[in-house]
Amino acid sequence: MNLAEINDMDEAAFVTAVGGAYEHSPWVAKGTWAKRPFASPEDLHNAFMSVIHAATPETQLALIRAHPDLAGKAAIARELTTESTFEQASAGLDRLSPEEFARFHALNTAYRERFGIPFIICVRLNTKDSILFEFERRLARDADTERMEALKQIGEISRLRLKDLDIA
Incomplete structure (x- = not known):
């Protein structure tokens, strides 16, 4: 997979392709999809983490508890x-x-x-x-x-x- 393909994916394909990076928490990938395009794999990861850090404390706890x-x-x-x-x-x-x-x-x-x-x-x-x-x-x-x-x-x-x- 390359970044061009990831940047061109619709939301469902994006969540399917990279959502497994976050245990039982597709909301992280859904929130990250809107931040496209990504310039590098690092940029993609940083976008994921910004979605997590912007989440409410309750949502963050749900992510943690999904592990x-x-x-x-x-x-x-x-x-x-x-x-x-x-x-x-x-x-x-x-x-x-x-x-x-x-x-x-x-x-x-x-x-x-x-x-x-x-x-x-x-x-x-x-x-x-x-x-x-x-x-x-x-x-x-x-x-x-x-x-x-x-x-x-x-x-x-x-x-x-x-x-x-x-x-x-």
């Missing part, structure tokens, strides 16, 4: 998106020992109880051990800091997902 827990129920039931399945596998989260799985479950639960959102981290830029370290470190933060961190991590996740589309 699955790491090594959680959706992963076990094989209900993750293709992108999330690949990403979690890249950090070995699909091959946890029973002890590791229990630790992830406990941390997911503690994080959700504290912040009301799933723990979000760009797993492709981390290892299982660094994810666990970040879980522990970030549990000590305040809710506003974590909401902003979640959006930052979603930005990293989407940047890599868009890069996977090999847009030139």
Whole structure:
């Protein structure tokens, strides 16, 4: 896919082509479509992020909450998106020992109880051990800091997902 093709797409085709960069949140792609034309893949990603940052706090929370827990129920039931399945596998989260799985479950639960959102981290830029370290470190933060961190991590996740589309 190239930028000329993306810039010429109607809204439905655009959402289908690049909307998967944002977990179960086609509104991000719909809002970004109106910002065409894009001068570069970076410009496309920046447009996506501007739509997210312009959204209401409630809409941002919905985006954050659309993400699955790491090594959680959706992963076990094989209900993750293709992108999330690949990403979690890249950090070995699909091959946890029973002890590791229990630790992830406990941390997911503690994080959700504290912040009301799933723990979000760009797993492709981390290892299982660094994810666990970040879980522990970030549990000590305040809710506003974590909401902003979640959006930052979603930005990293989407940047890599868009890069996977090999847009030139």
